[in-house]
Amino acid sequence: MSGPTRPLPITDPRELVAALERLDERERRVLELRYGLGGECQHVLAEVGGVLGVSVERARQLETRALEKLGAQGGAPPTRP
Numbered sequence: 001m002s003g004p005t006r007p008l009p010i011t012d013p014r015e016l017v018a019a020l021e022r023l024d025e026r027e028r029r030v031l032e033l034r035y036g037l038g039g040e041c042q043h044v045l046a047e048v049g050g051v052l053g054v055s056v057e058r059a060r061q062l063e064t065r066a067l068e069k070l071g072a073q074g075g076a077p078p079t080r081p
């Protein structure tokens with residue numbers, strides 16, 4: 001199973017928890033599923049879309065927006081693949 005291609009912009013676990021709390025529910029859920037946070041295993045975008053009831057493209061958009069918000073909250077800006 002292929003996980004995300006972009007690293008999380010925040011690596012400190014305490015900072016990450018605080019930053020995730022500032023995201024909206026869907027953005028947070030996308031990152032939990034993609035990165036295996038909170039006891040989840042990593043999922044591909046098609047699986048994330050299925051869980052959330054959205055298209056793969058919409059799941060990708062939500063992931064991108066969430067990563068950009070995390071980068072703006074204090075980590076290094078996310079890199080583009």
